[in-house]
Amino acid sequence: MSEDLSGTTDRPLFAVDFHHDLRPLAGRAQEQCRPQLETLLHTLLEAARCPIIAPPSEAPDDPSITDAFAALKDAAGRFDIVPGLSLADHLWLFGGDHRRGTVTERLLMTMARCLDNVQGFLLFYATDVRTPLAYAPHNPPFRVAEAIDTPPAVDGPYLVLVVCRIDGQQKAQALRGYAQPILSARQFVPVFSDLERDVLRALIGLQEALDRQGVDCAIERALPTTGAAPGHDIRLTLRRGDAVLRELHIAIEPSGTPERLEPRNDDSSYVVTPARWRDGGLVAWLERAILQ
Secondary structure, three states, rough: OOOOOOOOOOOOOOOOOOOOOOOOOOOOOHHHHHHHHHHHHHHHHHHHOOOOOOOOOOOOOOOOOOHHHHHHHHHOOOEEEEEEEEEEHHEOOOOHHHHOOOOHHHHHHHHHHHOOOOOOEEEEEEEEEOOOEEEEEOOEEEEOOOEEHHHEOOOOOOOEEEEEEEOOOOEEEEEEEEEEEOOOOOOOOOOOOOOHHHHHHHHHHHHHHHOOOOOEEEEEEEOOOOOOOOOOOEEEEEEOEEEEEEEEEEEEOOOOOOOHHHOOOOOOOEEEHHHHHHOOOOHHHHHHHHHO
């Protein structure tokens, strides 16, 4: 365990603030606690560079879910749950660790050393979420005590973050969770609509086509702040060697009202709506923007 109980580490804290209201998620407590888990998960995803789809020339030939989780576990070492206690030692990547008592054992051992009811976190892949249950392949449904929040109107798969604490029976209780829709089991890129997932798949095809022409295309999904509406949230950076050829920005507007987003469509930015996706407008714009 990489613990320094002197509390002198400079690592940022990764923890849910329970002090406002310890009741189950309802009313004011729901608004306070759920966004915390969303923000924490986004912070960890960014630290692991999950929102970036590297060009084929820089990416593994066959990325796997194991690789994706390894990157998140590595990134966890950059955070503390309390000063001096590494998140990496209190983050479990499978719900089964909770069922087997592994989480309880670790948290009780940590509490005996630091005299605090420390938090633990579960992070796992799920194909479906029906709060308070999350469904993972080849595993029984995972249940939390309160709720698992998800962004509205977008299907799985998901990456689920669950916060755990020791309860009055000296067992780790899975309290609440946040399920972030992602691109796929192999690529933990956060998505906020089914339309966005379709667009990202098309952009990966563009990456491969450009790679055959000696052009690297990096795709980056900028994560919105909690509660903010997505803006121009996908950036494409085209390079040949060290030279940047173009930088393009794409916004996803699943409601079909591009007028709400600025800037307007031009040679470097575009708003994708369901209608523009169906009629091939995105592809036509990409061809014009890249060939300029």
